[in-house]
Amino acid sequence: MKVVSVIASKIITLIILILVYSVNAQAFTCQANGTTINGSGTVTVPVTLTPSLGTTQNLVINLGSSIQCKNDAPKQYTDPIRVGTASAYAGALSSFTGSITYNNSTYAFPLSSPTPYVPTTSGSYVAWNTILYLSPTGAASGVVIQAGQIFASLSLQKENTSTGGVSQTIIWNLKANNTVTVPTGGCDVSE
Numbered sequence: 164m165k166v167v168s169v170i171a172s173k174i175i176t177l178i179i180l181i182l183v184y185s186v187n188a189q190a191f192t193c194q195a196n197g198t199t200i201n202g203s204g205t206v207t208v209p210v211t212l213t214p215s216l217g218t219t220q221n222l223v224i225n226l227g228s229s230i231q232c233k234n235d236a237p238k239q240y241t242d243p244i245r246v247g248t249a250s251a252y253a254g255a256l257s258s259f260t261g262s263i264t265y266n267n268s269t270y271a272f273p274l275s276s277p278t279p280y281v282p283t284t285s286g287s288y289v290a291w292n293t294i295l296y297l298s299p300t301g302a303a304s305g306v307v308i309q310a311g312q313i314f315a316s317l318s319l320q321k322e323n324t325s326t327g328g329v330s331q332t333i334i335w336n337l338k339a340n341n342t343v344t345v346p347t348g349g350c351d352v353s354e
Contacts, residue, residue: 190236191244191321193333194288195229205334212308212343222261222297222345226317227290230335234283240324243280246293247318247332250274254312256297256345263317264294272296280322293317295337297345305344312339 192201195208208229214222234242245265251273252259263272266281272295283289295315308314315337323330 190234190240191232191242191283191331192235193230193232193291193319195231195335200333201235203332205336207313207336207338209340210337211340212314212345214343214345222295224295224315224337226293226295226335226337230291230293231288232283232291232319233288234286237284237286242283243322243324244283245280245320245322246270246274246278247320247329248274248277249318249332249334250316252297252315253336254314255306255308256314259297259306261295261297263296266292277320291319305346307342307344308339310339310342313337314339 192199193206194200195206198206200206208226210224210229212222212224232244234240246263250263251257252261261272262269263274263278264270265278268278270278281292295317313336317335317337319333319335320329321331322328
């Protein structure tokens with residue numbers, strides 16, 4: 164009987180440790196336009212598109228105005244996050260390239276490798292410091308993005324600092340709030 168009691172005690176201790184670890188592993192929360200996520204998953208983020216005409220970029224999307232994240236246990240964890248390689252344009256923009264600025268560093272987009280991790284130390288919601296750019300192709304024309312269309316997906320990955328792996332992945336599907344023609348060259352902008 165004593166052996167059964169010892170085994171039961173060890174099993175209960177193991178279950179408690181697993182539960183505590185699971186809660187702490189997801190001590191990171193993001194929100195986008197009223198949708199909150201504190202684990203892995205996919206969130207559709209409505210974005211109002213305003214094409215601009217530039218020499219190196221024709222569409223600029225500041226994701227910090229739509230997506231905010233926080234560390235739920237800032238005294239215990241640094242919650243490093245990055246943009247993962249599953250990030251790319253989609254739909255009408257699937258064959259396009261551009262760049263992404265994450266934490267004030269710029270990378271070719273779609274990404275060929277993940278960005279470096281950046282700690283999330285604030286216990287309050289902070290804008291996700293990510294800006295997406297579409298590069299002109301050189302042709303003097305445009306591509307239409309319809310309202311409701313997913314035009315890009317970005318992968319936010321949170322590092323498990325205990326194991327070094329990824330413990331949480333949020334896929335942000337960016338959906339156009341409005342129909343726009345994005346210029347692919349340098350001639351005109353129409354909405």
